[in-house]
Amino acid sequence: MATRDVKLLGTWSCPYVNRVQLALKLKSIEYEFIEDNPYNRSEILVKNNPVLKKIPVLIHGNKPVCESLIIVQYIDDAWPIGPSLLPSDAYDRALARFWAAYTDDKWYPLIKMLRQAEGKEEKEAIIAKLAEGLILLEDAFVICGKGKDYFGGENIGYIDIVLGSSLAWLRVTEIVVGVQLLDQTRTPGLAKWAERVISNDVFKDVLPETKKLLELHEKIQAFIKSST
Amino acid sequence: MAEELKLFRTWSSPFSLRIVQALKIKGLEYDTVLEDLSNKSDSLLKYNPIHKKVPILVHNGKPICESLVILEYIDETWKQNPLLPQDPYEKAMARFWAKFGEEKVLVSIWSAFTSQGKEQEEALATTANNLKFIEEQLKGKKFFGGEIIGYLDLAFGWMANLVSIFEEISNLKLVDAELLPLLSTWMDNFSNDPVIKELWPPRDRMVEKFKAMREPYLNKVIV
Numbered sequence: 001m002a003t004r005d006v007k008l009l010g011t012w013s014c015p016y017v018n019r020v021q022l023a024l025k026l027k028s029i030e031y032e033f034i035e036d037n038p039y040n041r042s043e044i045l046v047k048n049n050p051v052l053k054k055i056p057v058l059i060h061g062n063k064p065v066c067e068s069l070i071i072v073q074y075i076d077d078a079w080p081i082g083p084s085l086l087p088s089d090a091y092d093r094a095l096a097r098f099w100a101a102y103t104d105d106k107w108y109p110l111i112k113m114l115r116q117a118e119g120k121e122e123k124e125a126i127i128a129k130l131a132e133g134l135i136l137l138e139d140a141f142v143i144c145g146k147g148k149d150y151f152g153g154e155n156i157g158y159i160d161i162v163l164g165s166s167l168a169w170l171r172v173t174e175i176v177v178g179v180q181l182l183d184q185t186r187t188p189g190l191a192k193w194a195e196r197v198i199s200n201d202v203f204k205d206v207l208p209e210t211k212k213l214l215e216l217h218e219k220i221q222a223f224i225k226s227s228t
Numbered sequence: 229m230a231e232e233l234k235l236f237r238t239w240s241s242p243f244s245l246r247i248v249q250a251l252k253i254k255g256l257e258y259d260t261v262l263e264d265l266s267n268k269s270d271s272l273l274k275y276n277p278i279h280k281k282v283p284i285l286v287h288n289g290k291p292i293c294e295s296l297v298i299l300e301y302i303d304e305t306w307k308q309n310p311l312l313p314q315d316p317y318e319k320a321m322a323r324f325w326a327k328f329g330e331e332k333v334l335v336s337i338w339s340a341f342t343s344q345g346k347e348q349e350e351a352l353a354t355t356a357n358n359l360k361f362i363e364e365q366l367k368g369k370k371f372f373g374g375e376i377i378g379y380l381d382l383a384f385g386w387m388a389n390l391v392s393i394f395e396e397i398s399n400l401k402l403v404d405a406e407l408l409p410l411l412s413t414w415m416d417n418f419s420n421d422p423v424i425k426e427l428w429p430p431r432d433r434m435v436e437k438f439k440a441m442r443e444p445y446l447n448k449v450i451v
Contacts, residue, residue, distance in 0.1 A: 065320045077319060090305045091287070093301070
């Protein structure tokens with residue numbers, strides 16, 4: 001498939017964009033990455049995602065696909081050759097979709113909320129919710145992974161992509177707030193899984209480095225302070 | 229092995245109704261467990277410990293939760309009368325609009341229904357904008373699925389039932405037939421489709437229920 005046939009609008013630091021990059025990489029799909037500044041949306045973004053005006057947007061042969069979970073599933077459907085991202089069994093697929101929705105709707109938003117929280121009580125409440133969520137995800141890992149290395153089993157799959165893409169900002173949040181969220185003792189399976197994921201070549205290539213994200217976080221904080 | 233199919237739902241939940249409709253389209257037999265959400269059964273809590281909500285579809289003892297996930301599971305497990313398009317791009321579009329329906333349309337309509345004054349005006353404006361996008365999706369089509377009802381019709385089905393109920397209770401115009409002719413026609417076609425028609429919950433009970441749900445919002449003091 002020609003590179004110019006597949007374009008991804010996004011930014012290096014956005015985990016929703018990283019998910020799509022992971023999916024494309026796992027499928028060995030060549031594409032053009034078009035960096036889009038989230039603070040100054042481009043015309044190409046607004047033209048291809050007029051409804052939500054958000055990244056990521058995958059443009060495949062001029063047809064745009066929006067929303068990261070939908071894009072990852074689209075990539076799996078449109079490129080059936082190569083490793084499957086979603087499980088082959090319908091029930092396992094339903095579980096994968098359930099946990100992806102849980103991650104996005106209930107768990108991941110807590111990470112940014114924690115960084116933005118003011119006051120000890122607020123932070124502790126969010127940390128408690130995150131910890132509860134991680135215990136649920138630990139159970140999910142046991143059920144979906146079936147004793148193997150990844151949620152997808154032997155190979156990286158949908159939940160590995162969805163949850164794995166959150167690890168970069170999770171790490172930054174741990175540093176910024178001064179708390180260990182992912183813990184060997186409370187969620188041993190998940191902690192080992194996270195280590196495996198961040199040392200995996202595909203993830204290493206796509207996920208932003210902690211140092212760079214920290215710098216970005218500091219820039220954003222400074223910007224917020226200067227405009228209030 | 230005989231298939232065991234059980235649906236946990238309430239009499240009124242529009243999300244549960246999607247599953248009832250899908251199972252009928254697929255011609256599947258199943259048992260219904262009617263739940264009272266103020267007194268959730270042990271089974272509900274066992275099958276959906278995380279969200280503790282309906283609908284839950286239990287297939288041969290294995291629970292599936294979240295209505296849109298359940299719809300896809302049903303479609304992938306029973307191939308007759310397909311709900312989702314085969315084409316990957318069309319499938320992605322159906323999923324996108326279903327998500328938009330949940331996260332934007334439903335939210336703005338509920339907000340318009342339960343708010344007052346300036347907040348309500350804003351919610352109505354947002355609703356109008358959101359619905360313009362949905363109207364576009366119906367161009368040249370009888371249903372979102374084309375000639376026959378599909379996944380996206382089931383995802384938006386709540387509109388065909390609840391919009392007129394909300395309009396009756398609140399005296400608001402949520403879907404103006406002049407501004408949104410395709411959507412209005414779709415709502416009629418969907419409501420009256422022979423497969424769907426018999427499945428709507430009793431309207432008078434629904435009006436009573438939503439009137440009661442709206443009460444606490446009305447009693448909020450507007451500062």
